[in-house]
Amino acid sequence: MDEAYIEEGELFEHHRIVADPKQELLRVDKFLMDKLPNVTRNKVQDGIKDGFIKVNDESVKPNYKVRPGDVLTVELPEPPSDTEIVPENIPLNIVYEDEDILVVNKEPGMVVHPAYQNWSGTLVNALTWHFQNLPTMPNNDGRPGLVHRIDKDTSGLLVIAKNEKAMTSLAKQFFDHSIERTYYAIVWGEPIEDKGTIDVNLGRSLKDRRITAPFPEGDFGRKAITHYQVLKNLRYVSLIKCNLETGRTHQIRAHLKYIGHPLFNDATYGGDRILKGTTFTKYKQFVDNCFKIIPRQALHAKSLGFVHPSTNEFVQFDSELPADFQSAIEKWENYVNTVD
Template identity: 60%
Template sequence: MEEQKGSGDFDANEDDLYEHHRFVAGPGQVPLRVDKFLMNFVENATRNKIQQAAKDGSVFVNDIPVKSNYKVKPNDVVRVLFAYPPYENLLTPENIPLDIVYEDDVLLVVNKPAGMVVHPGHGNYSGTLINALIYHFDNLPNNSSDRPGLVHRIDKDTSGLLVIAKTEEAMTHLSRQFFNKTSRREYVALVWGNIEEEEGTIEGNIGRHPKNRLQNTVFEGDDAEKGKPAITHYKVLERLGYVTLVSCRLETGRTHQIRVHMKYIGHTLFNDERYGGEKILKGTTFTKYKQFVENCFKILPRQALHARTLGFEHPITGESMHFESTIPDDIQQCVERWSNYAKNQLDQK
């Protein structure tokens, strides 16, 4: 949560304020203080900052300012409003090189490197893909979240392909394809453990983790309504002993979907720190093995996930478009190390 400007009680009219955060409590929400509720949703927010914001009249529930001890109930609309616009709305063009795979008058396909955030957000207000896009292209259409050109997104430390709309018509057409699940997206992931089946489908509603606000999780049974439906199809590409290289095809596009679904079936992504994959989850206790894995972590200092293929219908011509991106060196080198390790293990048997 950004630092609150000014101090003391805040009595600005709601019409003069800018919305920074908005959350709707789920139907199963148990009564919870609003400061604790916001702690679960706003990245990097401290309890003190939230309580100060409430004291200043910046925390609203159902359009009414509330104090920190207000108990959030099912279906409450919780908003944080400040007298200045969110930093992510103050977009600054930046001369950042783009790896453009394809471009025409209405769209482009870019290959995003790992480490680049797609759009500005809390803690990342510069150096993003959108900062680069608005430098290189004028008058990009806004999506439903007022983000120029953006049809879909991938995580900061995931590499790979994204389609960008250059016109309103392309934005509408492409967004509809993603909504209707007619776009085609395939990722390559290195995961912990030897997946038993050659291929399979993971279905599980995904929502924000109730205890760790930086994670999402799968909700089952009576709790399923706390998440949104998500479907991932996977296929084994290569078995490498204690890890497996898989292809994942998305039918839906939930935040962290592959990372959450693979963890859900017991195969966390290799070196996915947010979901526990930076620990040695499979293998032996030998010191040499531990050193080998730590060297792999150094070669690949991020989750092993790459958006390899992207397919969609061209919004103007109706042509079926298909793009493929080479697996980056960091993932490739890590896979080769594991491949050599697995072969050596077999040779010793």
């Protein structure tokens, strides 16, 4: 079985291949060349040497012979894109910059890279205007500087690689899940536990490929772990902090819906309607006003920590909550205090 995913946190294509019970002994590089589309032997061998290809969760050498029942996990760069990047003079909110990296605070509503229906106005369009010769992951044309991404309507911090050394270092850290990422979210309801860990496999929904679905039995999807902590209970909604141990597509959004607390105003995961509270018209009007204040899922990538590619020291960056997010919190605080 071959499962392929493009993850929010890591720009890698993922495959899980189980060797047939009658599989004859065959070098792992030759085996994968037969199984993966549009892949070269050099690409496979480089992936093995870099530790991106494992057999039974262990690193192997290119001359390893695949045996019946072996489980091969492959994480390779995404297929090439035909998108031509047009530089656009779009202002960037730069939090930090040096010769190796750039940390930007992305506004909500900005798409990270050009894609279907969003060919312009993206973060990448802005980056190519402001910076020359940004590196690109192999076979990942059209996304210079990117080593991770966040959703269009999620605001917050992204780190950009300004040279090949930085790109290799950061990509490996994302691959190893050693990057520290903290998100703030407004969710419907009050979680029973003030702290918790959601350890539930996530994968593309079998009914709608645009949605990430939970697979609690572990029979599908990929391992996904989110740690959360309640920062403020507001009776009908809560402000929580999430730390990602993995970086699957829509991980926080899907995990929080799974435990019964969808993100406030997350249309994709059912948070754009009243899920907690009364049926009174006045309350409905209040919630509608909150939706207008923050017309997106209430999720912000607040902090980012990693080992600097050149200094090898751990660095951490933090951001303020955007105005719409802060206004929504204040409005709920005022409402709860008033009805008390």
